[in-house]
Amino acid sequence: MRAAAVLVTAPTAAVLTREEVKQHLRVDFDDDDDLIDGFIQAAVGQIDPTAGGWLGRALRPQTWELQLPGFCQAGCTIYGADAIVLPYPPLISVDRVSYVDPAGATQTLAAGTGYRVLGQGSLHRQAIAPLYGERWPSARSDAGSVKIRFTSGYPVADPNANPVVVDRLPAPVKAWLKLYIGSLYQNRESVVSDTREQAVELPAHIMAMISTYRVYA
Numbered sequence: 001m002r003a004a005a006v007l008v009t010a011p012t013a014a015v016l017t018r019e020e021v022k023q024h025l026r027v028d029f030d031d032d033d034d035l036i037d038g039f040i041q042a043a044v045g046q047i048d049p050t051a052g053g054w055l056g057r058a059l060r061p062q063t064w065e066l067q068l069p070g071f072c073q074a075g076c077t078i079y080g081a082d083a084i085v086l087p088y089p090p091l092i093s094v095d096r097v098s099y100v101d102p103a104g105a106t107q108t109l110a111a112g113t114g115y116r117v118l119g120q121g122s123l124h125r126q127a128i129a130p131l132y133g134e135r136w137p138s139a140r141s142d143a144g145s146v147k148i149r150f151t152s153g154y155p156v157a158d159p160n161a162n163p164v165v166v167d168r169l170p171a172p173v174k175a176w177l178k179l180y181i182g183s184l185y186q187n188r189e190s191v192v193s194d195t196r197e198q199a200v201e202l203p204a205h206i207m208a209m210i211s212t213y214r215v216y217a
Contacts, residue, residue, distance in 0.1 A: 002069075003066060003067065003068045003069075004066075004067045004144070005049075005064050005065070005066050005067075005087050005088070006064065006065045006066075006067060007049075007050055007062065007063075007064055008063040008064060008065050008149065009062060009063035009151075010050050010062055011048075011050060011058075011059070011060035011061055011062040011153060012060075013060040013061065013155070013156045014040075014060070014156075015040075015044050015048070015059045015060055015169070015174075015177065016040055016044070016174065016177055016178070016181075018033060018036060018037060018040070020178075021036055021039075021040055021178065021181055022036060024178040024181070024182060025181070025182060025185055032185075035185075036181070036185065039181045039184045039185060040177075040181060042184065043177050043180045043181045043184070044059065044177065046180070047059070047173075047176075047177075047210070048060075049062075049087070049088050050062055054214070055173075055210065055213060055214055055215070056087070056088065056214055056215030056216060056217065057088060057089060057090075057213055057214070057215050058088040058089070058090070058152040058153035058154070059153060059154060059169060059173070060153045060154060060155075060156070060169075061092060061151055061152070061153040061154075061155055062088075062151065062152065062153050063095065063149065063150070063151045064087070064088060064149070064150060064151075064152070065147055065148065065149045065150075066084075066086060066087065066147070066148040066149075066150070067143070067144040067146070067147050068084070068144070068145070068146040068147075068148070069141055069142060069143055069144070069145060069146070070139050070140075070141050070145060070146060071084070071099070071136035071137070071139055071146055072084075078119075078124065078125070078127065079118045079119065079127045079129060080129065082129050082130055082135065082136065083118060083127040083128070083129040084127055084128050084129070084148065085125050085126075085127045086125060086126050086127060086128070086148065086150055086152070087125065087215075087217070088152045088153075088215075089122075089123070089124065089125045089126060089152060089215060090121075090123075090126070090152060090153070090154065090168075091117070091119075091120065091125075091126040091150060091151075091152050092150075092151040092152055092153060092155070093150065093151050094111060094115075094117055094128060094148065094149075094150045095149040095150055095151060096108065096147070096148075096149040097109040097111075097114065097115055097128065097146075097147075097148050097149075098146075098147050099137065099139040099140075099145055099146045099147070100139060100140045100142065100145040100146075101137070101138065101139060101140065102138055102139075102140050104140065107137070109137075113131070114131075115128045115129065115130060115131070116128065116129055116130070116131055116132075124215075125215060128148065154167065154168050154169040155167070155168075170210075170213055172209055172210050172212075172213065173210050173213060175209065176206065176209040176210045179206045179209070180206060183206065
């Protein structure tokens with residue numbers, strides 16, 4: 001039995017606005033708006049987990065449910081053997097931790113008394129663990145018997161919020177998306193041709209820009 005991450009609520013906030021992308025592309029007309037919107041969606045989908053992207057990092061707030069066959073997670077070396085590492089950082093909140101006990105009843109753990117959150121604010125993945133010196137309760141060994149619902153991603157800047165919300169989405173990620181969209185906009189095929197009419201791939205440095213932000217499973 002394996003762990004499964006199930007998307008509960010997809011992000012609604014834009015990673016990049018059409019205006020930002022058009023400024024980058026130096027496009028000052030509206031004829032290609034639908035095309036540009038499609039390229040934005042395609043580029044974000046390349047890296048955001050909601051579309052199966054490879055970056056392993058949530059770009060905008062989204063809610064997931066990690067379903068486990070018990071309070072265990074093999075190979076956790078970051079926070080200790082009892083810690084359960086959550087995918088798709090950065091973590092915004094742990095919304096609910098529930099489990100099915102050996103008798104078949106669903107139980108809910110409270111934050112601060114039933115579990116603690118580790119690694120808040122870290123660039124790496126965050127985790128939940130039992131309180132210091134304690135252990136997880138007994139759960140029925142079955143697919144999805146432990147469910148951890150959490151919200152992760154980078155919130156959009158909101159200067160009117162109290163406190164003020166700052167957009168902390170890494171600048172290299174935004175730059176990569178703009179360059180990737182620019183390549184799609186300029187070259188409407190999967191490859192482009194050089195002056196010798198030979199097929200060449202899109203620039204490799206664009207693909208390497210955000211490799212340091214990639215989070216591996």
